[in-house]
Amino acid sequence: xxxxxxxxxxxxxxxxxxxxxxxxxxxxxxxxxxxxxxxxxxxxxxxxxxxxxxxxxxxxxxxxxxxxxxxxxxxxxxxxxxxxxxxxxxxxxxxxxxxxxxxxxxxxxxxxxxxxxxxxxxxxxxxxxxxxxxxxx
Amino acid sequence: xxxxxxxxxxxxxxxxxxxxxxxxxxxxxxxxxxxxxxxxxxxxxxxxxxxxxxxxxxxxxxxxxxxxxxxxxxxxxxxxxxxxxxxxxxxxxxxxxxxxxxxxxxxxxxxxxxxxxxxxxxxxxxxxxxxxxxxxx
DNA sequence: CTTACTGTAATGATAAACGTTACAGATTGA
DNA sequence: TCAATCTGTAACGTTTATCATTACAGTAAG
Numbered sequence: 001x002x003x004x005x006x007x008x009x010x011x012x013x014x015x016x017x018x019x020x021x022x023x024x025x026x027x028x029x030x031x032x033x034x035x036x037x038x039x040x041x042x043x044x045x046x047x048x049x050x051x052x053x054x055x056x057x058x059x060x061x062x063x064x065x066x067x068x069x070x071x072x073x074x075x076x077x078x079x080x081x082x083x084x085x086x087x088x089x090x091x092x093x094x095x096x097x098x099x100x101x102x103x104x105x106x107x108x109x110x111x112x113x114x115x116x117x118x119x120x121x122x123x124x125x126x127x128x129x130x131x132x133x134x135x136x137x
Numbered sequence: 138x139x140x141x142x143x144x145x146x147x148x149x150x151x152x153x154x155x156x157x158x159x160x161x162x163x164x165x166x167x168x169x170x171x172x173x174x175x176x177x178x179x180x181x182x183x184x185x186x187x188x189x190x191x192x193x194x195x196x197x198x199x200x201x202x203x204x205x206x207x208x209x210x211x212x213x214x215x216x217x218x219x220x221x222x223x224x225x226x227x228x229x230x231x232x233x234x235x236x237x238x239x240x241x242x243x244x245x246x247x248x249x250x251x252x253x254x255x256x257x258x259x260x261x262x263x264x265x266x267x268x269x270x271x272x273x274x
Numbered sequence: 275c276t277t278a279c280t281g282t283a284a285t286g287a288t289a290a291a292c293g294t295t296a297c298a299g300a301t302t303g304a
Numbered sequence: 305t306c307a308a309t310c311t312g313t314a315a316c317g318t319t320t321a322t323c324a325t326t327a328c329a330g331t332a333a334g
Binding site for chain 2: 279282
């Protein structure tokens with residue numbers, strides 16, 4: 001699983017816990033333990049998809065653009081790592097019945113698998129994640 | 138997704154299509170487009186789990202040990218890439234509420250996700266895969 | 275006893291993931 | 305207007321994971 005996905009969840013959770021206030025990539029990166037540039041890259045994606053807003057310059061940073069309960073983990077998965085489940089087959093032998101057709105068969109199966117995973121991830125909105133974090137305290 | 142998983146499926150499908158006959162790692166590797174040693178490594182795993190038998194020496198190779206319909210994709214997933222779904226979090230900041238607890242929360246969620254995926258993969262026995270390959274011809 | 279296999283360790287090459295530097299553009303406040 | 309503080313992104317370097325390859329011991333057949 002792509003770590004962009006978990007970084008997205010982590011960042012948004014942090015934003016959720018300080019509603020109305022901007023968080024800088026430095027602050028978020030310190031919490032997540034990665035480089036600020038990676039945070040900006042991931043949040044740049046989230047911004048393009050309308051989940052957050054950003055502001056440059058002094059006092060700038062990132063802030064939620066929509067309601068917590070409107071974002072679920074499947075949304076984030078789709079943005080950050082769609083296709084991760086899809087197995088990367090090496091180029092197999094087209095002369096062989098198995099080699100020639102395995103790729104297509106697996107592709108179909110894993111498309112279904114990802115959709116199935118989606119049904120599970122849709123059940124978790126960021127609100128649920130935030131609640132779970134709060135429970136851990 | 139780990140390619141060991143697809144190699145396992147590929148190899149077993151090939152074995153399934155020539156029941157009663159041994160297949161060498163060379164033949165399988167040619168079909169799958171990878172190095173024979175990789176095939177032997179993956180099949181070594183499958184052997185340890187009782188799905189196939191192997192025989193060394195002239196005329197040796199690999200052959201099914203159980204019935205096609207007794208092996209499903211979840212079995213193979215568990216052997217070859219259990220935990221793949223689990224996101225690798227970088228070590229986050231323990232001083233931060235989010236950093237300190239995110240790992241545990243995500244772990245729980247993804248454990249559920251993998252189980253959910255399992256329910257889907259259990260629906261595909263190797264027999265189904267073989268049938269799909271045959272349909273493609 | 276040679277040939278044809280599996281089994282596995284060890285090493286090397288390639289690719290993906292990630293960190294880091296660098297700098298342009300935006301905004302604020304002095 | 306100028307310095308300080310942010311985002312946004314490209315470019316480059318480093319580390320890690322994946323995979324190929326070599327090497328060789330062990331086993332079975334003829």
